[in-house]
Amino acid sequence: MMSDRRRKQTFCAVSALVAAAFAVSVCVGKYPLSLMEIWTILTGGEIAEIKRSVFYTLRLPRTWMALLAGVGLGMAGAVYQIIFKNPLAAPDIIGVANGANLGAAVAIVLFGYNTLFTAASAFVGGMLVVMLVIALVRATGNPSTTTYILGGIILKAVSEACIMLLKFFADPERQLAAIEYWSMGSLGNVTAFKLLVILPFFLVGLTGLVLMRRQVALLGLEEEESRTLGVRVGLIRVTVLGFSTLLIASVICLTGLISFVGLIAPHIARLILKRTSFAACILASLAGAFILLVADCLARSIHSAEIPISILTTFIGVPCLIYFMRSRKAGRI
Amino acid sequence: MSEMLRLEAVTAGYGRKEIVRNIHLVIGEGELCALLGLNGSGKTTLIKAICGLIPMESGRCLVKGQDCTRVHERKRARFISYIPQRHSKMQGVTVLDAVQMGYNPHLALLESPTALQRRQAGELLERLGLDALAGQDFAHLSEGQKQMVILARTLAQDAPVMLMDEPDSALDFLNRNQILGRIRELIHRENKAGLITLHDPNLALGYCDRLILLKGGTIAGQLEPARATKEEIRRCLSKIYGDIAVLEHRGKYVMLME
Numbered sequence: 325m326m327s328d329r330r331r332k333q334t335f336c337a338v339s340a341l342v343a344a345a346f347a348v349s350v351c352v353g354k355y356p357l358s359l360m361e362i363w364t365i366l367t368g369g370e371i372a373e374i375k376r377s378v379f380y381t382l383r384l385p386r387t388w389m390a391l392l393a394g395v396g397l398g399m400a401g402a403v404y405q406i407i408f409k410n411p412l413a414a415p416d417i418i419g420v421a422n423g424a425n426l427g428a429a430v431a432i433v434l435f436g437y438n439t440l441f442t443a444a445s446a447f448v449g450g451m452l453v454v455m456l457v458i459a460l461v462r463a464t465g466n467p468s469t470t471t472y473i474l475g476g477i478i479l480k481a482v483s484e485a486c487i488m489l490l491k492f493f494a495d496p497e498r499q500l501a502a503i504e505y506w507s508m509g510s511l512g513n514v515t516a517f518k519l520l521v522i523l524p525f526f527l528v529g530l531t532g533l534v535l536m537r538r539q540v541a542l543l544g545l546e547e548e549e550s551r552t553l554g555v556r557v558g559l560i561r562v563t564v565l566g567f568s569t570l571l572i573a574s575v576i577c578l579t580g581l582i583s584f585v586g587l588i589a590p591h592i593a594r595l596i597l598k599r600t601s602f603a604a605c606i607l608a609s610l611a612g613a614f615i616l617l618v619a620d621c622l623a624r625s626i627h628s629a630e631i632p633i634s635i636l637t638t639f640i641g642v643p644c645l646i647y648f649m650r651s652r653k654a655g656r657i
Numbered sequence: 658m659s660e661m662l663r664l665e666a667v668t669a670g671y672g673r674k675e676i677v678r679n680i681h682l683v684i685g686e687g688e689l690c691a692l693l694g695l696n697g698s699g700k701t702t703l704i705k706a707i708c709g710l711i712p713m714e715s716g717r718c719l720v721k722g723q724d725c726t727r728v729h730e731r732k733r734a735r736f737i738s739y740i741p742q743r744h745s746k747m748q749g750v751t752v753l754d755a756v757q758m759g760y761n762p763h764l765a766l767l768e769s770p771t772a773l774q775r776r777q778a779g780e781l782l783e784r785l786g787l788d789a790l791a792g793q794d795f796a797h798l799s800e801g802q803k804q805m806v807i808l809a810r811t812l813a814q815d816a817p818v819m820l821m822d823e824p825d826s827a828l829d830f831l832n833r834n835q836i837l838g839r840i841r842e843l844i845h846r847e848n849k850a851g852l853i854t855l856h857d858p859n860l861a862l863g864y865c866d867r868l869i870l871l872k873g874g875t876i877a878g879q880l881e882p883a884r885a886t887k888e889e890i891r892r893c894l895s896k897i898y899g900d901i902a903v904l905e906h907r908g909k910y911v912m913l914m915e
Contacts, residue, residue: 549741
């Protein structure tokens with residue numbers, strides 16, 4: 325059991341780690357910048373124009389994106405694990421990722437590899453698939469979490485089949501490669517403009533979840549209990565799913581698919597806090613941000629070509645998951 | 658004694674299958690009623706229909722004269738609270754947070770419990786002798802403590818009608834008697850109306866003001882132990898339990914199989 329003071333110290337420590345990772349991330353890359361140089365840029369001192377340009381157009385948007393993506397995936401993952409009462413629920417459990425992937429594939433095949441268009445199509449695809457899942461659940465007349473998971477499985481399978489169809493007809497040299505590359509995720513295409521376009525969606529999703537935090541905890545109870553405690557389960561669940569889908573779609577439409585972060589970050593947070601309260605959701609978003617910042621630094625520095633981010637998040641995530649499985653056996657959370 | 662809960666011709670079941678039929682029942686202020694019956698007699702179905710977990714096919718449910726049959730969960734939760742047979746795991750949720758969930762129907766959607774409510778939640782735990790557990794993980798408590806915390810949450814919800822579905826089923830002999838004693842005391846002192854399903858008729862005889870016997874989905878008989886003679890109790894209970902004997906001990910009755 326953690327005292328309030330210990331908990332505050334934990335939050336400070338994790339925030340400091342995120343800040344440190346942020347600082348490292350703006351420095352490393354093909355054109356390394358030192359912290360001194362960044363300080364000169366920020367204070368408007370004399371420096372080579374190329375360095376200023378690298379900082380503002382490449383490094384800073386990309387680092388912010390890594391931070392936002394980690395926060396979004398960690399938060400949505402933690403919320404999903406609570407409301408689906410399932411420690412293995414990831415943010416793509418009801419199909420947002422597959423929908424976004426399909427949207428991106430459609431844009432790549434129909435309109436060539438225009439990154440802005442791909443992002444827009446991926447966002448629409450992700451939102452659309454989740455809306456279809458919700459419509460499907462409504463149509464069955466049994467809006468339980470199990471129906472949502474089944475609906476997710478159905479629409480994930482359908483999106484997957486459509487993606488395969490597109491891949492089958494895609495030009496293997498350019499389109500197929502682009503579809504594959506998108507599904508492995510990368511922060512290489514992030515620009516300040518794209519970041520500013522998705523920011524409002526991201527903030528609406530995040531703020532919505534923060535405001536609904538008490539209802540999220542109540543949705544974590546057995547359905548009979550939450551209903552008799554006055555939660556209008558059908559309505560509230562759709563609202564929470566809507567906010568989290570907005571959050572995830574706004575992230576992955578720019579980055580492509582990022583595996584494992586949404587699953588691992590909440591576990592790390594719970595292992596540290598021994599709680600499933602909203603504080604754990606916030607810690608999960610900080611943990612997610614840390615993992616993604618580190619993974620993205622590695623993605624652009626261990627090889628001359630950029631390495632897809634999902635490869636790195638998986639290699640970072642798997643040891644964490646194994647550690648989690650072992651600690652579960654020992655009877656901790 | 659003024660009327661709190663009134664059921665008018667309630668019929669309910671799962672899908673097309675009717676489990677309880679045409680139930681008429683009135684429970685007054687400060688009265689704890691037991692719902693007795695064998696497995697499959699419709700006890701749980703009736704409780705779930707009253708608290709809206711399964712739809713009523715026909716009939717009405719009124720609390721303090723207000724129709725609670727077809728209202729949404731939020732409104733109903735201000736009138737009717739429910740303690741289920743098995744509660745959620747609530748792993749990683751502190752006891753104090755679990756109790757404060759009871760304030761939900763009285764808070765706006767995005768509102769957090771007020772400082773006053775947080776203090777009151779602490780006082781509720783104190784009243785039930787659980788204040789030492791306030792900061793602990795709900796999932797790490799014993800079954801008896803967990804059920805007491807759920808009772809504290811129900812008190813925070815403060816609905817005039819309390820429904821309970823075998824809240825004693827996971828408890829040992831002492832905890833069982835302790836929690837029923839608490840429930841009886843609370844319902845009498847706070848002038849609520851209680852309806853509780855029980856498997857053990859002796860607990861019902863010991864703690865409840867009135868026994869409602871359910872057989873084949875209809876009310877087969879009613880009994881007020883304090884006003885009935887030993888023979889009346891025997892005759893009434895034998896309608897569902899068959900060949901039985903009733904013994905008396907210091908003004909209380911117990912039932913045995915003959």
